[in-house]
Every structure is written in structure tokens, then in C-alpha cells.
Amino acid sequence: MSTEKEQFLEWMYGLRSRGVKLDLSNTTELLERLDNPHHSFKSVHIAGTDGKGSVSACIDSILRVSGIRTGLYTSPHIVNFNERISVDGKNITDDELASLIKTIMPAVESMEKEGKQPTFFEITTAMAFLHFKNAAVEYAVVEVGMGGRLDSTNVIMPEVCVITNISIDHSEFLGTTIEEIASEKAGILKSKVPCVTMNTGAVLNVIGERAEKVGAAMISVAKEDISIIKCMVDKVRFTYLEEEYEVSMPGRYQAFNASLAIEAVSRMKIYGQCIRCNLKKGLKDVKWPCRMEKLPDIPLVLDVTHTFAGSKVLAENIQELYGNVILVFGLLDDKDADGIAGNLSCIANKVIVTSPESERAAATEKIRKAFSKYPIEVRTAETVSDAMDMAMEIREDDTILVTGSFHMAGDAMKWLKKTYARY
Secondary structure (H helix, E strand, O other), rough: OOOOHHHHHHHHHHHHOOOOOOEEEEHHHHHHHOOOOOOOOOEEEOOOOOOHHHHHHHHHHHHHOOOEEEEOOOOOOOOOOHHEEOOOOEEEHHHHHHHHHHHHHHHHHHHHHHOOOOHHHHHHHHHHHHHHOOOOOOOEEEOOOOOOOOOOOOOOOOEEEOOOOOOOOHHHHHOHHHHHHHHHHHHOOOOEEEOEOOOHHHHHHHHHHHHHHOOEEEEEOHHHHEEEEOOOOOOHHHEEEEEEEEOOOOOOHHHHHHHHHHHHOOOOOOOHHHHHHHHHHHHHHOOOOOOEOOOOOEEOOOOOOOOOOHHHHHHHHHHEEEEEEEEEEEEOOOOOOOHHHHHHHHHEEEEEEEEOOOOOOOOOOHHHHHOOOOOOOEEEEOOOOHHHHHHHHOOOOEEEEOOOOHHHHHHHHHHHHOOOOOO
16 A cells, blocks of 8 residues: 555545535535536436445446446445455546645645534545546436435436335434435435335335425335345355346345346446446346355355344345354444344354444443343453464354454454465
8 A cells, every 4th residue: 555545545534534414515515616526427326225235236247348448436444445446347546536635635724724624434435426426427326325325325316216125224314214304315316317226015105205206216126026046155156026137136135126227227328239238247246245255165255244234144145045143253342232233143143243343333242231131142352363272273164154244344354364365
């Protein structure tokens, strides 16, 4: 890592002390000072609680194999900041990042002198859009950071929106009821921009009301139209509307995410020109790390699930593919430790609780108490690296599952690189 990049990231991470700002004014002004780079490309916008990264990856892959120059903006990263911003499947390089820093920093410093304080995510979003402009991206696939209505990404005018599964998360920012959270996420809807979703019940009603208010067509994907043919450790084969597909990510839920992607790209203006005939190849080629990712030649599965709803689905899919596992688990402090522990305890022969490298990490004792309510052996480890060493020692024939947050997956990847030369 270059010294310039190190200094920049140190400064950027320091901006997290400014907290989360759900407001578009800073982003809008920063982009204006950069000559509005987000006006240079078309886009697809994805919001939701669970699955939005996977849907984004599917759409990006489909567009790329269709010969379209694409940008992909997701968050958070797992190991390296550069993962957040990619063009044609390649992460932004350190040199490209350094060039962006030289362009963006004067604009940020000018705003700060005027008493305006852009946040980490606002600056990162501006960097992504400027990189896409510099790289002459045709379409950008943009994942919402948090919520939707006031998220920094909500300055784009997409061709299509997607709202993935919505559940309770980030209640301190988005609301305490499912309807309030759905309303925030539905804030990405725009006039005459179709919205694809698989939500049902009260959430679907909220999205539908917003769609009607702004004049957006709503496309509801029915789970009944999706049939799982076969689940494998590296992919799932399924039918959607009686057409067979294969997506190269494991877990039944990835068939649902892939179906959302199929519907989303079918609403794009260039669908009939070049996308339609490349749908299946795009789904087969998709790569998206740490989503029930089985490491080759090692009895280890990495996952980033961190919500109650997501952990319930994860448990069902892990049970189907691996049976019970050794669980290495850590969580951020604002997550539902009791609820997630309840879901994952059903598939754990043993649990090793630990704390990922984050100032927001939940105390190990808090997580241990959550799992101690269930009849399973619970051990503790100070670091994820220690937990991984312990898991490898005690696993016998069990697969090891690491989950709980992006930080957990990232720390496990660092342990892998330290322990196994091929990683």
C-alpha cells in the first residue's frame, strides 16, 4: 500500500467520528464541485436489508458479459478499501485512488472551510462516481449504503431500482417498525423508473404506496415462480418462470437474488439489444466473496450475515449443505445478538465467540451469554485469529462457519493469508 493511500485512508477512517449523516446536501454539493460525475453514466440502484450486494454482483456480471462497460459500487469492504469501487470487474487500483485523492481533497477542504463536513461515505460515494466518469463507464450498479431516501447514493437517476428483502436493521437511523424502515428504503423510487422487489405484506404495501405516489411501475417477483433444482456448495440451479438458470453462489436464497437481477435487467432499455442472450452466462460467471463461500481444500465457509432474518436463512442453507458446524462468531454491538444466536445455535456443534477488529464490536461476554441459553458448548477467543486456530484444533470432521459481520469475514481472510501461503 502506498504511503499516500495509507495517509488518505487513515484520514478517511477518522471521519467516521462524524457519524452517519442521512442527508443529501453534502453529497450534492461535493459532486457539483467535481462537475457532477454521476451525470456521465446510466445506472441501476439497489436497496434493501439482505441480499443487495449479491443482487448487485449478479446485475454487474450480466452487464459485463453483455459487453457493457460497468462500474460497481458496494459497501462495506471485506479486507481492502479498493473492493468498494470496481470497473469491468477490476477493483480500483492504488494509482487510480491516488489520482482521485488529488482531485477530491481540494473540494472537500474547501467545503470544510465553509463549515460543511462531508462524511466517510459521502466522500467515498463521490470518489466512486468520479472514477466511473474517468473510466467512461456506461452503466453503474450502485448499492445503497443505508436506508435509501437520504443515502448518499440517492442522487442518481437510475433506469431501474431493486429493493431486496427488508427486515429490522439500523433502527436508530431508519425507524423502529418494519413499515418505517420500508418507507426509508422505498425513498429511492423515482418517477417512471421501474422498481423490482420480492417483498410481501406490509412492506410491499409501503413500497406500492410510494411507487404510486411518484409514478413508478412496480414489478413484484413471486417466490412461487422460483423452483430450486439443486443446491451445491458453490452454486444453485433453479428455474424462474419455468426457465432454467444456474448462479455461481451457494444457498437457496441466491436463486431469489438472481431472479431479482433477471427481472431488473429485463427492464433496462438495452435488454433486447445485448443483455437477453447473455443472462445465463452472466449468472454462471458471477463472483461474490464471503456469501456462504466454501474455501477450496479447507473445511471453512466464510459469510457476512449480520441480521436476524439473514441468519435464519443462513442456518437453513448451511444445514442443508453441511449439517452442523463449528461456529466462529462475532458481531457489531448494534446487532441482534440474542435473535441471531437463537437462529445459529440450531446448526452449531460448538461455538467460539470472539470480537472482530472494530471499535463497534460487541463485547465477547455479551455474545457468550446469548449462546449460553442453548445446550451447546461455548468457548471464547480474544481475536478472530485465535478463534480460527482454536476451531481448526477442535473441529474433528466438522466444517467451520465464520459469520456475524463483514469484519469477521475480513479478519478470517487475514488469518488465511497468514496461515496458508496460497491465499
